[in-house]
Amino acid sequence: MLTYTLKGSAQITNGFNLEPLDNPEYPFDYKFMVKCTRCRAHRDKPIQVTRYEYFPVTQFVNANLVMKCKDCKSERYINVERLEGKLESESTPIVRIVTHGLEILSFIADDQFQCQNAENETVQEIDLSEGGWTDGEIAIRNVRWDVVLERGQAALAL
Numbered sequence: 813m814l815t816y817t818l819k820g821s822a823q824i825t826n827g828f829n830l831e832p833l834d835n836p837e838y839p840f841d842y843k844f845m846v847k848c849t850r851c852r853a854h855r856d857k858p859i860q861v862t863r864y865e866y867f868p869v870t871q872f873v874n875a876n877l878v879m880k881c882k883d884c885k886s887e888r889y890i891n892v893e894r895l896e897g898k899l900e901s902e903s904t905p906i907v908r909i910v911t912h913g914l915e916i917l918s919f920i921a922d923d924q925f926q927c928q929n930a931e932n933e934t935v936q937e938i939d940l941s942e943g944g945w946t947d948g949e950i951a952i953r954n955v956r957w958d959v960v961l962e963r964g965q966a967a968l969a970l
């Protein structure tokens with residue numbers, strides 16, 4: 813098992829509480845580039861996982877995504893957990909990712925983010941795929957994502 817923390821940061825003008833819109837009605841599709849820890853094969857497309865779907869791994873274990881490596885055919889799975897953090901100027905933990913047999917290389921942001929504007933209204937469909945966004949009022953710049961392997965686990969990834 814490898815545990816990662818996805819950390820995010822952004823410079824926000826006229827807005828706050830920037831975060832993934834992620835609830836049972838609108839589950840966020842977390843997209844990651846991954847690599848198999850057994851055969852080291854990269855997938856050329858991101859995997860996509862939501863925290864509201866569960867698939868059986870064994871009789872006692874469920875995961876948000878179960879897949880077979882297309883090269884070595886090993887079963888790999890992944891769970892995601894939303895942490896409390898919002899994107900701020902300081903890098904903040906946003907999501908915890910626990911994988912079995914997968915190394916997380918990067919997070920692929922999309923248009924499923926939301927924030928509050930200066931009037932406290934929720935603004936949705938914020939697209940962070942290009943690293944910034946504006947609607948003329950709110951301006952989001954310098955969006956940065958880091959996938960951090962939790963300490964003491966680096967050796968297990970090999």
Ligand SMILES: [Zn+2]
Pocket residue numbers: 848849850851852853881882883884885886
């Ligand atoms: Zn593999």
